[in-house]
Amino acid sequence: MIKQAIIPLAGLGTRxxxxxxxxxxxxxxxxxxxGIEYILDECIEAGIKDVIFIISKKKIMIKNYFFNDxxxxxxxxxxxxxxxxxxxxxxLKYKKMIKFVYQNKPLGTGDxxxxxxxxxxxxxxxxxxxxxxxxxKNCSKSMIKVHKRFKASVMASMNVDKKTVSRWGIFKLDxxxxxxxxxxxxxxxxxxxxxxxxxxAVIGRYILPKTIFAKLMDQKPGKGGEIHIxxxxxxxxxxxxxxxxxxxxxxxxxxxxMNGYIxxxxxxxxx
Ligand code: UTP
Numbered sequence: 001m002i003k004q005a006i007i008p009l010a011g012l013g014t015r016x017x018x019x020x021x022x023x024x025x026x027x028x029x030x031x032x033x034x035g036i037e038y039i040l041d042e043c044i045e046a047g048i049k050d051v052i053f054i055i056s057k058k059k060i061m062i063k064n065y066f067f068n069d070x071x072x073x074x075x076x077x078x079x080x081x082x083x084x085x086x087x088x089x090x091x092l093k094y095k096k097m098i099k100f101v102y103q104n105k106p107l108g109t110g111d112x113x114x115x116x117x118x119x120x121x122x123x124x125x126x127x128x129x130x131x132x133x134x135x136x137k138n139c140s141k142s143m144i145k146v147h148k149r150f151k152a153s154v155m156a157s158m159n160v161d162k163k164t165v166s167r168w169g170i171f172k173l174d175x176x177x178x179x180x181x182x183x184x185x186x187x188x189x190x191x192x193x194x195x196x197x198x199x200x201a202v203i204g205r206y207i208l209p210k211t212i213f214a215k216l217m218d219q220k221p222g223k224g225g226e227i228h229i230x231x232x233x234x235x236x237x238x239x240x241x242x243x244x245x246x247x248x249x250x251x252x253x254x255x256x257x258m259n260g261y262i263x264x265x266x267x268x269x270x271x
Pocket of ligand 1: 008130
């Protein structure tokens with residue numbers, strides 16, 4: 001059963017500088033709603049009960065967004081505005097399911113995941129990267145079904161243009177399980193066009209086993225001196241853990257860059 005999700009939010013967000021020097025990009029509105037709320041709604045609809053946010057002190061604004069009861073109570077008492085009451089109720093619903101852990105130095109996604117170790121209860125958990133919005137079909141929900149069916153870890157996958165493989169983590173496939181799912185042999189971070197084993201890229205949704213924490217504890221920094229989650233996934237694959245790449249049906253929107261962010265607003269407004 002997948003009931004817990006973790007969301008790493010402690011990165012520096014350098015692609016959205018100068019904005020991210022003072023603001024948490026995950027709170028930026030996409031068609032009027034903060035990006036992080038789309039991620040939370042995806043979790044709720046997929047049956048997730050607990051969400052762990054990994055933030056840093058610099059991102060305390062995210063915690064304040066969800067824990068601002070005094071402000072809401074005061075303003076509601078004064079204005080009795082039904083819209084504000086509705087918004088506050090929505091915030092309360094999210095607040096009930098969120099816990100915060102801190103990663104004050106951005107040592108990498110793997111290090112961020114490791115901070116949640118003592119909170120993970122079941123054998124598997126879901127991880128969502130908030131820059132990657134997937135709309136039209138709930139990707140987490142589909143991945144949970146795939147996990148149940150194949151009794152395996154699952155990573156979201158999307159076909160990308162061969163010329164752009166060096167921007168992504170790329171899967172080395174093992175065999176095709178059905179129309180949408182492949183078992184994988186390896187994941188290679190940002191390969192060159194010549195060496196890329198496929199054009200199937202990793203997108204930010206993962207169902208990972210609790211055993212990944214043991215790998216992360218032993219893991220040395222990799223590319224760029226960071227502790228990458230991909231390196232820990234490679235260690236799992238070396239030990240013959242089954243991991244399925246799921247070609248999701250929804251539409252992928254990249255909100256981590258300014259161009260992508262602008263496009264995502266336009267796309268969502270058309271839905
Ligand atoms: P990225 O490194 O892709 O993005 O991290 P970033 O740091 O947010 O932004 P750029 O690349 O500098 O523009 C992927 C996800 O992992 C989180 C980020 O917050 C993002 O959601 N992350 C990354 C952490 O929580 N901790 C880290 O040490 C690194």
